[in-house]
Amino acid sequence: MDTDNLSVVLHAKGDLRLEQRPIPEPAPNEVLLQMHSVGICGSDVHYWQNGRIGDYILKKPMVLGHEAAGRVFKVGAGVTHLKPGDRVAIEPGVPREMDEFFKNGHYNLSPTIFFCATPPDDGNLSRYYIHNANFCYKLPDNVTYEEGALIEPLSVxxxxxxxxxxxxxxxxxxxxxxxxxxxxxxxxxxxxxxxxxxxxxxxxxxxxxxxxxxxxxxxxxxxxxxxxxxxxxxxxxxxxxxxxxxxxxxxxxxxxxxxxxxxxxxxxxxxxxxxxxxxxxxxxxxxxxxxxxVFRYCNTWPMAIAMLASKRVNVKPLVTHRFPLEQAVQAFETTRQGLGIKVMLKCDKNDQNP
Missing domain, CATH: 3.40.50.720 (NAD(P)-binding Rossmann-like Domain)
Structure with missing residues (x-):
């Protein structure tokens, strides 16, 4: 198995690094994903420039990235609806408990929710990443990885x-x-x-x-x-x-x-x-x-996938810049300067296609 898990890690305000991290092992309800396309969001840049957003303060090194799609590499023992090779879009917000917000369908408002690249939770700007399988959505054949990554902003x-x-x-x-x-x-x-x-x-x-x-x-x-x-x-x-x-x-x-x-x-x-x-x-x-x-989104991925698959919505023109993962710092600088619309990082060194 590949041991390269190059990751984009924010250590402190203004201190963005590329470093190797161990490839994680999925728990029974998780999948290990080989990441493909990850968009850079304004919030990623804000954490890099300021070290915080409101009450969310960077206190330890954090992997950035939450607009993402990839390929299932390995499934946890309890996962039955996904298999290795499936192409998926990732919903970055995963409830940690079945509280009142979860029960009434507003899980985005749960105060204990896990959210990629929001302190202290790591994001997915890396070669490999584990995520709750129930918040990974299979992409139809006619929806690209980049479109899958853009489901996150589309969901907003x-x-x-x-x-x-x-x-x-x-x-x-x-x-x-x-x-x-x-x-x-x-x-x-x-x-x-x-x-x-x-x-x-x-x-x-x-x-x-x-x-x-x-x-x-x-x-x-x-x-x-x-x-x-x-x-x-x-x-x-x-x-x-x-x-x-x-x-x-x-x-x-x-x-x-x-x-x-x-x-x-x-x-x-x-x-x-x-x-x-x-x-x-x-x-x-x-x-x-x-x-x-509005606080993020909830229950939007199925609608977004249907919109993209039916071609009722075309998000492809939003991507104006692409960089390999190795050039992440340059990609972040491009976003910070406000050049173009959406900058996309390509995490799979063997597949840099959209």
Missing amino acids: GIHACRRAGVTLGSSVFICGAGPIGLVTLLVAKAMGASQVIISDLSADRLTKAKELGADFLLPVQREVAPQEMAKCVEGILGGMPHISIECTGAESCIQTAIYATRSGGVVVLVGLGAEMTTVPLLNAAVREVDIRG
């Missing part, structure tokens, strides 16, 4: 659109055309949104949004007040949107989303910004605008 979009109640005929305003804004756009259109307008500071990202099916683009200018931006949204759409989905975390964008949403509509907050944010709460309250939060 699915969960956000479900929380928002996107349905046939919805008009939707999306703040931010980064990777999460773009997958939210794809999902909103697939769920039947009739009009989607998306805003961003970057002309390149708005161009990508147009390619992916946005009906209207709204370039953001920093000096324009949120209420004026909201008026622009209304003017372009010919009316206020039913739903606004905020994917930046920026205070001004949250304010714009609230002002822009029609009375009785919904604002969903996806982007993570400052702990304390000033928002026009009274404006939302007197117009019965619901403000809903």
Whole structure:
């Protein structure tokens, strides 16, 4: 058996290393995966640059990576639905106990959940990785490893659109055309949104949004007040949107989303910004605008796989850069600089294909 388990390990703020780790042995309910494609998320870069996200603080070396797909290499004694050779996408959040959140279907809210590359839990940016078999999903033959890895960010979009109640005929305003804004756009259109307008500071990202099916683009200018931006949204759409989905975390964008949403509509907050944010709460309250939060996702992988297999959603254009695992530091630097959309690391030295 191969002994090469090259892994991308964050030791401390700013200290990212490539190092060999032992190849783990799967427990009865786990599978050992030969990793293939792992996307770099903004949260991976944030841990690298800051050593923490909110209350999650890096205290010991941690393997990064949670947007992942690979091939089953070995199965634990109790695993019956997977076999060596199966291609799978990995759901990175695994409940550790059957608590009230697990029982009522909101296992993502369980306070003790395991989550890849969230301190103290290791991620899967390595050659080999073990994971709970029940949170590994077989990929159809017509879905690539990279598409499988992109199910993780796609799931954020699915969960956000479900929380928002996107349905046939919805008009939707999306703040931010980064990777999460773009997958939210794809999902909103697939769920039947009739009009989607998306805003961003970057002309390149708005161009990508147009390619992916946005009906209207709204370039953001920093000096324009949120209420004026909201008026622009209304003017372009010919009316206020039913739903606004905020994917930046920026205070001004949250304010714009609230002002822009029609009375009785919904604002969903996806982007993570400052702990304390000033928002026009009274404006939302007197117009019965619901403000809903999003924390990751739950019960989304089957829908995402169906969307990809049926070709209702095409995430392939999101991947703009690819690097072999050995060039992980360069890949992280590319992401940090905001170059392209999604940077993908290829972990299998014998198969660098999408």
